[in-house]
Amino acid sequence: MKILDRNFYNSDTVKVAKNLIGKILVREVDGIKLTGIITETEAYTNLDPASHSFIGKTERNKAMYGQNGHAYIYFTYGNHFCLNAVAKDSNIQAGGVLIRAIKPLEGIEYMQKSRGINSLKNLTNGPGKLAQALIINKDLYGIDLTKKGPLYITEGISVADNQILITPRIGISKAIDYPWRFIYHID
DNA sequence: CACCCGATTATCT
DNA sequence: GATAATCGGGTGT
Numbered sequence: 001m002k003i004l005d006r007n008f009y010n011s012d013t014v015k016v017a018k019n020l021i022g023k024i025l026v027r028e029v030d031g032i033k034l035t036g037i038i039t040e041t042e043a044y045t046n047l048d049p050a051s052h053s054f055i056g057k058t059e060r061n062k063a064m065y066g067q068n069g070h071a072y073i074y075f076t077y078g079n080h081f082c083l084n085a086v087a088k089d090s091n092i093q094a095g096g097v098l099i100r101a102i103k104p105l106e107g108i109e110y111m112q113k114s115r116g117i118n119s120l121k122n123l124t125n126g127p128g129k130l131a132q133a134l135i136i137n138k139d140l141y142g143i144d145l146t147k148k149g150p151l152y153i154t155e156g157i158s159v160a161d162n163q164i165l166i167t168p169r170i171g172i173s174k175a176i177d178y179p180w181r182f183i184y185h186i187d
Numbered sequence: 188c189a190c191c192c193g194a195t196t197a198t199c200t
Numbered sequence: 201g202a203t204a205a206t207c208g209g210g211t212g213t
Contacts, residue, residue: 078196
């Protein structure tokens with residue numbers, strides 16, 4: 001499967017969020033390949049009060065101001081990591097797409113082991129959960145997702161517009177009405 | 188299954 | 201010193 005190139009991310013953050021639905025997230029760890037179909041995303045830009053980048057560039061969010069196609073990874077609520085793909089057009093300073101959920105394809109047993117559970121439904125159906133399942137932590141901060149390595153994103157399945165559900169984002173207290181959340185309902 | 192709430196720490200004011 | 205782009209366990213229906 002072909003890796004998505006830089007150009008894929010050189011675009012409006014909200015559009016990239018939608019386009020990432022159906023793509024394949026690949027994590028290589030301990031010589032094992034863990035993959036899954038991206039099924040849920042959310043867009044965040046520096047013009048958006050809910051984004052970490054709204055307050056300006058800081059040590060924490062600097063990746064979102066950097067080159068498109070890299071990973072912005074943050075730690076929150078004392079115990080969770082979340083993965084974003086940096087994406088923005090030339091009109092804005094910073095932007096990222098939060099990968100909220102994936103459907104596991106390869107390496108399911110490894111994911112179950114790293115999560116400490118056997119359930120398939122609860123394995124990667126949340127940003128903190130998929131980060132734990134795929135061993136995503138600050139070691140991968142800023143990594144280039146357009147090159148083969150420990151973490152990258154490839155082409156995936158084609159998803160029709162009418163299979164994508166658009167809703168407001170969740171878990172935030174500002175700009176709660178922006179319809180910037182995209183969900184692919186496989187079942 | 189729905190709702191409530193505590194955990195736990197990096198980051199910013 | 202307050203907050204957070206969350207999760208899971210507990211309780212009650």
